[in-house]
Amino acid sequence: MSAQPLLTVKDLRKHFPIRGGLFGRPVGSVKAVDGVSFSIERGETLGLVGESGCGKSTTGMMVLRLLEASGGEIWFDGQDVTKYNKRELRQFRRHAQIIFQDPYASLNPRMAVGDIIAEPMMLHNLAKGAERTKRVAELMQMVGLNKYYADRYPHEFSGGQRQRIGIARALAVQPKLIVCDEPVSALDVSIQSQILNLLVELQEQMGLTYLFIAHGLNVVKHISDRIGVMYLGKMVEMADGDELITNPLHPYTKTLLSAIPIPKPGAVKNRIILQGDVPSPANPPSGCRFHTRCPQCQEVCKVEEPEFRKIGSRFIACHLVE
């Protein structure tokens, strides 16, 4: 059993209908996620990167059924999540959790912090009364918060502290999988590393599996075993973290890598700057989706869509890589 990956996603799609006309009939669709496949081993961290609007957050939401997929399969622990009924979905929420991007928006302003952390345990009948209170204190200490803050409200905390509360809430049910949806991008750089280190420590302690979503490679490269790069609703390259960083093959991955700031004054950067904007996912380009902005675009790229295929140990979707 343990040989199979914890999470396998096959050809996942999310098409949002565009409604128009007098009666709101669908006149088209935004293909936010258009055929994404990956798998995550137990205890592994898969980083998912791409710029705003490429569908990486949508993918994370669909994995947890917070958004319904338009197509594809999600296998978690040998079961298809997309076919869960209401009761099974509740069970699933015990095993898969999420940490949100904006710590200022993801906590109910009218609930005390202790209640926020206790709620998942209450909903899943995990601990009662004094034991639950004790667990809340444990969780708060585990994420580096003073346990005497349990009666305070979210607005009394800083961004980094709030994100710790969000992490404690996710850990309360002792999940197997946590989707980290850009958990540090709303925080100061100095706080980012603290939260990242906390996530790594917790993973080691509890054997967690992460789907780590971020928009820049600089955050993801520290924490991920493998990294997947998304562009306009599709995965363009996926490889082991170190390999992807040292030897990126897809032109888009190269561009993303060149965008990482070098923390050294006067360092020479060969920054690749893309021309134009991201095309609309409602009307994606023909052939390779990246061809309109690719510095190495060939004729074949405009006509034929490249297959996401395995080359060596990595997966890539590009005509230029053999």
Next chain:
Amino acid sequence: MTNMDAVHAPEVVGNKRLSEFLARFVKSKSAVIGLILLAVLVLSAIFAPVLAPYDPYDSNLPNSLQGISSSHIMGTDELGRDIFSRILYGARISLLVGVESVFLALLCGVILGATAGYYGGKTDTIIMGFMDIMMSFPDILLAIAFMTVLGRGMEKAVIAIGIVSIPQYARIVRGSVLSVKENVYVMAAKAVGNGDRRLIFVHILPNVLAPIIVRATIGVSVAILDAAALGFLGLGVQPPAAEWGTMLGSGRQTIFNAPHVVTFPGLAITLTVMAFNLLGDGLRDVLDPRLK
């Protein structure tokens, strides 16, 4: 460490929100004036038997339509009853009718509005379509229609006024739910395993409380006016009960030779409505966190 424990004692923290609310409440002039007026009204309603110099139902025909005097500070009506005593007793009925009908409307309005806003789609279209149909009639006309079906009397008036004002609450709640449900913390609550009902009542509704409270406070004054109008038309509270609208209605015939018979019930209604409006306005300022 022991020092820390004392500083972060939970009791100190728990009362912080309440004291913050009180501090802001005291600063709002209209809220304080409204509350004081309301307190006077409620107290005079409760202690009407003690305060009233006469029995409000005791008619004394030789004494009818007397003007203001030291024995009858607001004069007497067409049956010689003391108007001041009747107004004191009338406060009981008016406040009760106002609060009860708003409670009824609030209960139905919150459930309907929250359901429509949360589920959206067809549920929303059907519920809100129905509410729009109700809103397209003038309130008082619709209330009269209900009264003709239900019959006369105070309880019937409460039900009629309550039903008529449901759409207003449903609308406000739906609108607020629509915006609040898009918050990430609602999605977060869903992610930890909350069901629909708990999501609505624990995570969404407490965050739309402010506009509802404000609307309900002002709603009480509207309900009192409606009840008075129904009483005036002879449909609501039946004479001889001392209800302000009914008193206005029966004083109408003598409005030219004894204007005080309609003046004082009218003033009482105005004062009560004003008290609730001031309180509602003040609460709007106090509860809106954007004005902090």
